[in-house]
Amino acid sequence: MKYVIPFIFASSIPVGVAVAQTDTESDYEKGQYIFDLSGCASCHTKDQPLAGGLAMDSDFGTFYTPNITPSAANGIGGWSQYEFNQALRNGISPDGEHYYPAFPYTSYQAMTNEDLRVLKVYLDSQPAIEQANLKHDVSFPFDQRELLGVWKWLFLDPLQGERNAIKTASTPQLDRGAYIANALGHCSECHTPRHLLGGLRNVGMIGNANGPEGESVPALTGPKAEQFNSWSLDDLEIFLEMGMSPSGDFAGGSMGHVIDNSTSKLTDADRSALANYLLTLSEQ
Numbered sequence: 001m002k003y004v005i006p007f008i009f010a011s012s013i014p015v016g017v018a019v020a021q022t023d024t025e026s027d028y029e030k031g032q033y034i035f036d037l038s039g040c041a042s043c044h045t046k047d048q049p050l051a052g053g054l055a056m057d058s059d060f061g062t063f064y065t066p067n068i069t070p071s072a073a074n075g076i077g078g079w080s081q082y083e084f085n086q087a088l089r090n091g092i093s094p095d096g097e098h099y100y101p102a103f104p105y106t107s108y109q110a111m112t113n114e115d116l117r118v119l120k121v122y123l124d125s126q127p128a129i130e131q132a133n134l135k136h137d138v139s140f141p142f143d144q145r146e147l148l149g150v151w152k153w154l155f156l157d158p159l160q161g162e163r164n165a166i167k168t169a170s171t172p173q174l175d176r177g178a179y180i181a182n183a184l185g186h187c188s189e190c191h192t193p194r195h196l197l198g199g200l201r202n203v204g205m206i207g208n209a210n211g212p213e214g215e216s217v218p219a220l221t222g223p224k225a226e227q228f229n230s231w232s233l234d235d236l237e238i239f240l241e242m243g244m245s246p247s248g249d250f251a252g253g254s255m256g257h258v259i260d261n262s263t264s265k266l267t268d269a270d271r272s273a274l275a276n277y278l279l280t281l282s283e284q
C-alpha cells in the first residue's frame, strides 16, 4: 500500500522510453527521501506505519508519539501546509498549543520550505490508519503545555539552523552535510547533552551519557571524541551506510534505527557530504 503512487506511474511507463517525470511523481519521491533522512518513522511507527503509539521515556515522564497518518479523526489529515510547517518548525499545533521538545522541532526548524512541501506530499499519500492517540504520562508541572512557551523562549533558537550553516559554510558540500546533520538527521538530539530542563546544551555533539532509553551516546567532537577522531572518511561512510564501525562492531540501540531508517538510504553524494561535514567537527 505504501508505494501505491509510484507503482501506478511505473506501471504505465513503457520500459526503455524516456518519459518526463510528472510533478506528483517526483514530489512523492523527493518527499520519501526527506522522510527517510529525517527519521520520522523511527518515532511515529510502532505496530502500524505512522500510526504512533511508541512510548518515549524521559526524565519528565513518558511521551507517546501521535498518529501522523492522513486520518482526519486520529491523524493529521486535512492539515494545511501552513499548519504542518508551524508544527515542524515552531512546535505549535493547529489549536495553538505548544509541543514538547520530545518532538525534535528544535532541529526540524531549519528545514527548507521546499523540503517541508514534498514531505507533506509524501505523508498525505500514505494510508490513513484509525488509531487513537495515547495521552502522555508526564507529571506536574511538565503536564502544563503553557509552560512550554517559556521553555521555547529560553531554548528554541530560531537562528540556530542558520548559525550552524554559517559556522561551517566553507563549501556547498559542507553546507549540504551540515543541513543533513543538523536539520534533517537531527544528530544533535542524541549526541548533544541536555540540561536539567531538557534543552540541548549549546556545546555541540560532545556525547551524552543520558541519551534516549538511558543509552550512552558517543562524542563526535570535543575531548571525548578521541575514538571518533581516529576514523577516516571511508570508515565513516561505511558506518553510515551499513552500521559497521572500524573495529568491526555493528551499531546497536537507537543508532541502529538511524542507520536502517536514514543514513543507509542517503545517496552517495549526500552520504559523502554528511561524512565530510562530520569530520570537520572532529577538527574542532
Ligand code: HEC
Residues within 6 Å of the ligand: 035, 038, 039, 040, 041, 042, 043, 044, 056, 063, 064, 065, 066, 067, 068, 075, 076, 087, 093, 098, 099, 100, 101, 102, 103, 104, 108, 119
Ligand atoms: C525523536 C522522536 C520523533 C521524531 C524523530 C519525530 N517525531 Fe513527530 N512527534 C514526536 C512526539 C513525542 C510528538 C508529540 C509532541 C507533543 O505531544 O507535544 C510528535 C508530534 C508530531 C506532530 C504533531 C501531531 C499532532 O497530532 O498534533 C507531527 C505533525 C509530527 N510529529 C510529525 C513528524 C514528522 C513529519 C517527523 C519527521 C520529519 C517527525 N514527526 C519526527 C516525536 C518524534
Ligand code: HEC
Residues within 6 Å of the ligand: 180, 181, 185, 186, 187, 188, 189, 190, 191, 211, 212, 215, 216, 217, 218, 219, 220, 227, 228, 239, 245, 250, 251, 252, 253, 254, 255, 256, 258, 263, 278
Ligand atoms: C536516537 C539517537 C541518535 C541519533 C538521532 C543519532 N545517533 Fe549516532 N549514535 C547513537 C548511539 C546510541 C550510538 C552508540 C551506538 C553503539 O554504541 O552501538 C551512536 C553512535 C554513532 C557513531 C559512532 C561513533 C563512535 O565513536 O563509535 C557515529 C559516527 C554516529 N552515531 C553518527 C550519527 C549521525 C551522523 C547522526 C545523524 C544523522 C546520528 N548519529 C544520530 C544515537 C543516535
